[in-house]
Amino acid sequence: MMALSDSTREKLRKISTATVATCLFKRGLRNQMIQGALPLHPVADSMVGEAMTVRYIPAREDLNGLDVFKDPMHPQRKAVENAPAGKVLVFDSRKDARAASAGAILVGRLKARGVAGVVTDGGFRDSAEIAVLGIPAYHQRPSAPTNLTLNHAIDVDVPIGCGDAPVFPGDVILGDADGVIVIPAHLADEIAAEATEMTAYEDFAAEKVAEGRSLTGLYPATDPANLEEFAAWRKQRGR
Structure with missing residues (x-):
């Protein structure tokens, strides 16, 4: 079994149990x-x-x-x-x-x-x-x-x-x-990577909701225009 890497440890420090729960749910772990x-x-x-x-x-x-x-x-x-x-x-x-x-x-x-x-x-x-x-x-x-x-x-x-x-x-x-x-130990690296990406989008979505944006097409991201806006938002913030 590989030890938890420093990079994965640091990624996990910045994400929530809620986001991790969603990533695990997608893999059938409930x-x-x-x-x-x-x-x-x-x-x-x-x-x-x-x-x-x-x-x-x-x-x-x-x-x-x-x-x-x-x-x-x-x-x-x-x-x-x-x-x-x-x-x-x-x-x-x-x-x-x-x-x-x-x-x-x-x-x-x-x-x-x-x-x-x-x-x-x-x-x-x-x-x-x-x-x-x-x-x-x-x-x-x-x-x-x-x-x-x-x-x-x-x-x-x-x-x-x-x-x-x-x-x-x-x-x-x-x-x-x-x-x-x-x-689970064997999933730690991929969960940390996926949850980091999810967290960035969730931060973007939360910001837009606070500005008055509707959830429709934003969360979940079903409107391509929101994904384009997210890419620009992310680049601007170095995320």
Whole structure:
């Protein structure tokens, strides 16, 4: 599997999850948006990185005491301590926010390691502290109890489901103000290129709509005259 290139990473930073969703839909991929995962703090720059995953199953009480965290190979701790810089750590928390996937100390460790962001379909504890750490973080809602109360961390870097979206290790994760979408790794370059082109036209169309232009023939671009105007607009703006 090829690593995410710097050029593709930078393209993805400038496009929206909505535009990517349309590109994926055209390829028959309809369930790539992680449902319920919203940004913990206002989003200034999009989160982009390859997925490292943590899988949970329902907790079994005799195996899930606090002493499990003494083991450095515990999957949650192993993932946090070994997540490579530039990756996005994605937790399959079974869509249950009642038990936290991580707290401020663990997320702080991810930031120190240069991780690009963290996503869960559950919740975080210490959410107010995480919100000021300066690392992109997406979750369902605040959560206080330790994940041990409901979830048992079972594996790292395996295929998971997060918010009903399939996430394979190495898939590209894009997060913006709307939420998080999963781009299959082998499609990342072509999706980034296509979405960049779509974004340019959408910016043009939005500008014309703001000027009072009708949608007919403009969006979608069924009138050739609009495409000619777009080409001139794009050249003028260096897009």
